[in-house]
Amino acid sequence: MNGLAENRLKMAAEGYANRMRSLNDYFTTLDKLLDAEDWDKAEIAGKLLSVHGPHSTHAFLQVDRLGTQRNRPFIREDAFDAIAVLHLQVLYDIHVDKNYESAYDVHTQIMRKFTEEILRKWKDCNWFLPIFYQLCTDLRNTAKMADELGGLDEDRDSSYYEQCASFIMESYRACITDARDVSISKKIAILNMTNQLFRIYFKVLNNVIKINKLNLLTPLIRTIDNSENLQRAFSMADKVTYNYFLGRNAMFDSNLPLAERSLSYAFRNCPTECATNKRLVLIYLIPVKMFLGHMPNPSVLRKYKLEEFIEVVEAVKVGNxxxxxxxxxxxEDFFIQCGIFLMLEKLRTITFRNLFKRVSLILGKNQIPLDAFLVCLRHLGVHDVDADELACIVANLIAQNKIKGYISHAHQKLVISKKEPFPELRSSS
Incomplete structure (x- = not known):
């Protein structure tokens, strides 16, 4: 969903919420939206079942242990009626009781109810999936609240945030087996759920709990790669999100071609009005591009408020x-927070390569004394590299096919190929 569509959805949900004056209004509104059995109406209903929805601050909806149909309309579908009641309990736990652990526990009941009573039992339809997507998002939100605001329990083996992955996987199993036509299949939800799991496994809570289980997503990624018939049914928003995370995962696996391809797709298809999201993609796309020999234009970095990269790019280009x-x-703080500091440090290899290339062009010959490189390094203020370490650096660049040539130890020279001595970085990745 692009920014404009999201804004329209938000405004529509706010319109419904602003007209509510009582608990009865809330149930009547939900019942009418759900009765339409329509994807667009389900998106609005999802907002009205969200912990951060426009209705969530209404005091008359923050209800403890409602659990009865007396004195209120009944949502005709029992499963959705139970989900709405549980949702109001979550609002009470968050806004009134401030019991975030309870809010999370109740929301897990919502997930179980939706999976068992709707995903597994409702055949030949999938119009309700927008509600499910919102419930998955809120599962992560309530888990995060429980961890950050409820305090971490040292007796627990894992965070609530990490635990919530199991509920999403349970729902995933309920959808993946649906072999019906794409127009009614619940299988189209697998991309959204994979994105939810990507978010969980990339998340770091309180800079203490690190979740590193991305390998668990390998079979899910393989399933998506093999689901060509679903590609058109997946929303562009989900495809952009998926490629963003897929690119980040590939980047950390040192699969630079896949990282570039995925992140470029995410950046290219992210709506122009979503500048914040495009900036987020660039934070990871820029280092990947640099490793492949493409240096970003400073004007692009300034446009997306990524001036932190400007000096880095200039240094790598000139070999400084x-x-x-x-x-x-x-x-350093910015790069560490983004999780790319260690990768940027590896740009030293590319920087050495570019420096050696400049020296070779200045000297204009294919036999270059290693001392010439040392002189340049000293001139640039680098004093922690001696002759032995320099020889190791050059040898590694040759081994990585970033330089074509060999070291003549007898003459202490680098002998470079007369044809393309410094191959394009893309070809050596």
Whole structure:
């Protein structure tokens, strides 16, 4: 969903919420939306079943242990009626009782109810999936609240945030076996659920709990890759999100071609008005592009408020190690927070390669004394690289096919190929 569509949905949900004056209004509104059995109406209903929905601050909806149909309309579908009642309990736990652990526990009941009574039992329809997507998002939100606001229990083996993955996987299993036509199949939900799991496994709570189970998503990724018949049914919003996470995962696996392909897709298809999301994609796409030899234009970095990269890019381009180290030190907090600091440090290899290329062009010959590189390094303020370490760096660049040539140890020279001595970085990745 693009930014404009999301805004329209938000405004529609706010319109319904603003007209509510009582508990009866809430149930009547939900009943009418659900009775339509329509995807667009289900999106609005999802907002009205969200912990952060426009209705959530209404005091008359923050109800403890409602659990009865007396004195209120009844949503005609029993499963949705039970889900709505449980949802109001979650609102009470969050806004009144401030019991975030209870809010999470109740929301897990909502997930179980939806999976068992709707995903598994309702055949030949999938119009309700927008509600399910919102419930999955709120499962993560309530889990995060329970961890961050409820306090971590040292006796627990894992965080609530990590635990909530199991509920999404349970729902995933209920959908993946639906072999009906795409127009009514619940299988189209697998991309959204995979994105939910990506978010969980990439998340770091309180800088303490680190969840590193991305390998569990390998079979899910393989399933999506093999689901060509579903590609048109997946929403563009979900495809952009998926490629963003897939690209990040590939980046950390050092699969740079896949990382570039996925992140470029996410950036290209992210709506122009979603500048914040495009900036987020660029944070990971820029290092990948740099490793492949494509240096971003400073104007693009300024447009998306990523000035932290400007000095890094300039240092790598000209082969200035001291400038690179200084730039990384200056913006260390930002790069660490984004999770790319260690990857940017590896740009030292590319920086060395670019420096050696400049020296070879200046000297204009294919036999270059290693001392010439040392002189340049000293001139640039790099004093922690001696002759032995320099030889190791050059040898590694040759092994990585970033330089074509060999070291003549007898003459202490780098002998480079007369044809394409410094191959394109893309070809060596």
């Amino acid at each position: 190690l001291a400038q690179l180290d200084a730039a990384l030190a200056t913006h």
